[in-house]
Amino acid sequence: AAQETNPEDVFFKPDGTKMYVTGIIGDDVNEYDLSAAWDISTSVFLQNFSVAGQDTAPTGLSFKPDGTRMFVIGQQKDSVNEYDLSAAWDVSTAALAVDPEKFFDTSTAIFLQSFSVAAQETIPYAVRFKPDGTKMYVVGASGDDVNEYDLSTAWDVSSASYNQNFSVSAQEINPADVSFDPTGAKMYIIGFSGDAVFEYNLSTAWDISTASYLQSFDTSPQETSASALFFKPDGKKMYVVGTTGDDVNEYDL
Numbered sequence: 001a002a003q004e005t006n007p008e009d010v011f012f013k014p015d016g017t018k019m020y021v022t023g024i025i026g027d028d029v030n031e032y033d034l035s036a037a038w039d040i041s042t043s044v045f046l047q048n049f050s051v052a053g054q055d056t057a058p059t060g061l062s063f064k065p066d067g068t069r070m071f072v073i074g075q076q077k078d079s080v081n082e083y084d085l086s087a088a089w090d091v092s093t094a095a096l097a098v099d100p101e102k103f104f105d106t107s108t109a110i111f112l113q114s115f116s117v118a119a120q121e122t123i124p125y126a127v128r129f130k131p132d133g134t135k136m137y138v139v140g141a142s143g144d145d146v147n148e149y150d151l152s153t154a155w156d157v158s159s160a161s162y163n164q165n166f167s168v169s170a171q172e173i174n175p176a177d178v179s180f181d182p183t184g185a186k187m188y189i190i191g192f193s194g195d196a197v198f199e200y201n202l203s204t205a206w207d208i209s210t211a212s213y214l215q216s217f218d219t220s221p222q223e224t225s226a227s228a229l230f231f232k233p234d235g236k237k238m239y240v241v242g243t244t245g246d247d248v249n250e251y252d253l
Contacts, residue, residue, distance in 0.1 A: 001246035003030040003045055008059040009126055009177065010226040010241040010248055012038070013067060016232065019043055021241065022061045022072065027052040029061060029072065031105075038237055042248050047107050054081040054111055059227075060126035060177070064133065064155050071157065073127040073138065078118035080127050080136070082157045083111050086223065088101070115157035120147040120165065126177040126228065129155070130184065130206050136160055137208070139178040139189070144169040146178050146187070148208050166208035169203045171198040176230040180206070181235060187211055188242065195220040197229055197238070224250040 004023035016037035021030045028050045032043040033191045051058050053075025062071045070083040085108045117124055121140035124218045128137045131153035143166040153159040168175050172191035179188040184205035189198045196216040203210040219226050223242035230239045238251040 003048065004028075005246055006225065006243050007241045007246060007248075008241055008243075009061045010230050011061045011063060012230055012232070012239070013063075014065060020061055020063075021248070022051075022058045023243075024057045024059060024075070025059060027056050029058075029070070031107075038232055038250075040239070040248050043248075051081065051108060054114065055079065059124065059218070060138075062127050062129055064129075065131060069155055071127055071129070073117070073124050075123055075125075077114070077116070078122055078124055079114040079116045080138070080157050080160075081114045096185055113158050115160050117147065119203075120162055121172065125175065128180065130180075131182060134164075135206055137178055137180075139175045141174045141176070141192075141223060143167075144173055144175060146175075146189070146208050164209050168198065171213060172196075178224065179229055179231055182229070182233055188229060190219070190226045192225055192227065195224055195226050197240070219249070223247075226230050 004026045006025045007021050007023040009022050019032040028048040030048045031046045033046050034043045036042040051072050055076045057075040058072050060073035074080045117138050123142040124140040126139050137151040145167045147165045149160040150163050150164045151159050168189050172194045174193040175191040177190045187200040196218050198216045199214045200211040219240050225244040226242040228241045240249045
C-alpha cells in the first residue's frame with residue numbers, strides 16, 4: 001500500500017529474487033527485492049517506473065523470461081505497451097558489454113511500441129505470454145474471456161494477430177488475470193466476482209479452445225477483491241494480489 005493502493009497485477013523474476021506490482025493509482029511498475037527467493041516477507045521496495053506516458057490505468061504486467069523486455073496493459077488505451085530494458089535488444093550495441101544486473105531493472109525501461117486489443121477487450125486486466133513469446137493472452141471484464149493472439153515475431157507485439165477466445169463466464173464474470181503452467185497444459189483464472197482461482201486443463205498445450213474446467217480454490221479468506229495471481233515455475237507456490245488488502249498473499253501448494 002505504501003507504493004500502490006489499487007494493485008492490479010504481480011509478477012516475479014524467474015529466480016524469485018525480484019517482485020513487481022502495478023496498479024491504477026500510481027500508474028507505475030513497482031520493483032521489490034526479495035532477500036530470500038520466493039519469500040514475500042523478505043521483500044523490500046527498490047524503485048518504480050512510470051508508465052503514465054503510455055497508459056494512466058495500468059492493470060497488467062508481464063516480462064520476457066530473460067528480463068530484457070517488459071509488457072504493460074492498461075484500460076485507458078486498451079493496448080499492450082512494450083518496453084526494452086537496457087540496451088540488450090539494440091543490435092547496434094551487440095558488441096558492447098551488457099551488464100546482466102540491469103536485466104529486470106525497471107529504471108532502464110524504454111517505451112518501444114504498443115498493440116491495441118480494443119477489438120477484443122475494452123476492459124483489459126492482464127497480459128501473459130507463452131514462454132517462447134509466440135503467443136499472447138489477454139483477459140478482461142467486458143468479454144469475460146481469454147483472448148489468444150499469435151506473434152509471428154516472438155516477443156514483438158506489433159506482429160500480433162488475433163486467433164481465438166475462450167469464455168470463462170461460467171466460473172468468473174469479472175476475470176482479472178490469467179496464468180499458465182510452464183507446459184501450457186493448465187490455465188488458471190482469477191477475478192473480482194468469484195474470489196477464487198479457477199483451474200482448467202488444456203488437451204492441446206497453449207490452445208485455449210481445448211480448455212475444460214477442473215476445480216477451484218477459494219481465496220476470499222485472504223482477499224475479497226482478487227485482481228492477480230502468479231505461480232512459481234515449479235508450481236509449489238502461488239501468489240494472489242487484490243485491492244481490498246493491498247497486499248500480496250503467498251500460498252504453498
